Amino acid sequence: MPGVSGPSDYSQEPPRHPCLKINAKASIHTHIHTEPFNAEPPRSALISSYVTHVDFFYKRSHGPIPILDNIDRYCVSISGLIEKPKDIYMTDVWKLPKYNVTATLQCAGNRRTAMSKTRTVKGVGWDVSAVGNAVWGGAKLADVLELIDIRNCTSTTPLGGKHVEFVSVDKCKEENGGPYKASIPLSQASNPEADVLLAYEMNGEPLNRDHGYPLRVIVPGIIGARSVKWLDSINIIAEECQGFFMQKDYKMFPPSVDWDNIDWSTRRPQMDFPVQCAICSLEDVDVVKPGKITIKGYAASGGGRGIERVDVSIDGGKTWVEASRYQKAIIPYIADHASSDKWAWVLFEAKADISQSTEIVAKAVDTAANVQPENVGVIWNLRGILNTSWHRVHVRVGHSNM
Ligand SMILES: Nc1nc2c(c(=O)[nH]1)N[C@H]1C(S)=C(S)[C@@H](COP(=O)(O)O)O[C@H]1N2
Numbered sequence: 171m172p173g174v175s176g177p178s179d180y181s182q183e184p185p186r187h188p189c190l191k192i193n194a195k196a197s198i199h200t201h202i203h204t205e206p207f208n209a210e211p212p213r214s215a216l217i218s219s220y221v222t223h224v225d226f227f228y229k230r231s232h233g234p235i236p237i238l239d240n241i242d243r244y245c246v247s248i249s250g251l252i253e254k255p256k257d258i259y260m261t262d263v264w265k266l267p268k269y270n271v272t273a274t275l276q277c278a279g280n281r282r283t284a285m286s287k288t289r290t291v292k293g294v295g296w297d298v299s300a301v302g303n304a305v306w307g308g309a310k311l312a313d314v315l316e317l318i319d320i321r322n323c324t325s326t327t328p329l330g331g332k333h334v335e336f337v338s339v340d341k342c343k344e345e346n347g348g349p350y351k352a353s354i355p356l357s358q359a360s361n362p363e364a365d366v367l368l369a370y371e372m373n374g375e376p377l378n379r380d381h382g383y384p385l386r387v388i389v390p391g392i393i394g395a396r397s398v399k400w401l402d403s404i405n406i407i408a409e410e411c412q413g414f415f416m417q418k419d420y421k422m423f424p425p426s427v428d429w430d431n432i433d434w435s436t437r438r439p440q441m442d443f444p445v446q447c448a449i450c451s452l453e454d455v456d457v458v459k460p461g462k463i464t465i466k467g468y469a470a471s472g473g474g475r476g477i478e479r480v481d482v483s484i485d486g487g488k489t490w491v492e493a494s495r496y497q498k499a500i501i502p503y504i505a506d507h508a509s510s511d512k513w514a515w516v517l518f519e520a521k522a523d524i525s526q527s528t529e530i531v532a533k534a535v536d537t538a539a540n541v542q543p544e545n546v547g548v549i550w551n552l553r554g555i556l557n558t559s560w561h562r563v564h565v566r567v568g569h570s571n572m
């Protein structure tokens with residue numbers, strides 16, 4: 171594709187913040203990454219601000235990070251089941267109305283490490299920080315589709331197109347060296363209210379290489395895997411994308427399915443994200459002094475559903491108190507209200523008195539009254555996705571120096 175030059179290996183990686191915890195193998199002796207770069211910040215970084223700093227935003231890639239530096243020649247070709255295929259250049263995207271959408275991106279594998287403690291799962295291990303909240307700036311996909319004569323809120327093109335496939339520049343081993351790709355329904359892609367973006371900015375700055383420079387898709391409210399980075403082309407297709415990450419990964423199976431009896435075709439690609447929350451003010455190994463502690467974390471749900479409530483327990487789930495919720499300073503958070511960011515997480519906070527070692531628990535409820543499951547065992551699945559079980563942190567009360 172035009173404008174592409176870059177590594178087919180891992181030798182030209184962008185600079186990253188040293189606080190990130192890398193969740194992939196790297197060669198110890200040469201310091202050269204031999205695996206895609208996957209990293210998350212410490213828990214505390216997530217609650218330091220409502221909008222996550224780019225440095226602290228988790229990075230999840232399936233191949234080497236491409237270098238796309240010829241911005242004048244960079245274009246996205248749109249083709250498939252449409253009458254007029256077209257190449258869209260950055261100048262075309264910049265000309266469209268710009269929207270800033272505050273949206274939380276969460277990897278379906280967030281909290282996988284905890285799930286693998288029940289029974290081994292396959293996939294990159296993550297603590298609770300494979301999630302972040304950013305202000306994404308860009309054009310609405312619905313407006314881009316209008317450039318090829320697809321009107322707003324269309325579910326089928328005259329040629330039978332029903333899905334919008336995003337194909338990237340980066341190449342990954344799961345696709346046998348082919349590009350990363352995913353699709354969403356045309357009805358969602360062409361609906362301006364769904365806020366699907368072709369984003370060129372993150373928190374007011376041009377996207378950096380890790381997050382998809384120069385252009386990525388942001389699909390609010392669904393698992394991060396569909397928000398394709400380094401966009402190369404868009405195909406209007408009849409059936410959903412047949413790529414690895416849609417058909418052989420990121421599907422939710424019941425606990426009875428294992429590698430010897432799995433039939434991928436029985437399940438749909440996971441899209442929506444269930445209600446989730448995690449405590450970020452405490453690590454699993456923390457020793458705290460007896461007395462007042464502050465329990466802080468994030469809560470988020472899929473589909474634009476707000477967070478109705480976050481319950482916190484300091485006795486392992488026997489009794490609960492309600493945490494306060496907030497997004498922006500000054501404006502009180504009201505779930506599903508026009509003043510709230512519907513695609514974004516809420517942060518929560520509760521104070522409690524602790525006198526002995528205990529288990530602190532948090533669970534969130536969304537506006538559809540969906541609640542997180544109590545135990546990880548009942549949602550265990552072989553790929554270790556969507557661990558949304560109650561988040562539990564063991565704290566030890568001690569008098570030692572912390
Ligand atoms: N081109 C491309 N897009 C991609 C991926 C990828 O490997 N390649 N990973 C996906 C996954 S699984 C997630 S969770 C998000 C992570 O986005 P981030 O690195 O900006 O946090 O990007 C998605 N888009």
Ligand SMILES: [Mo]
Nearest residue numbers: 277278394395
């Ligand atoms: Mo992901």
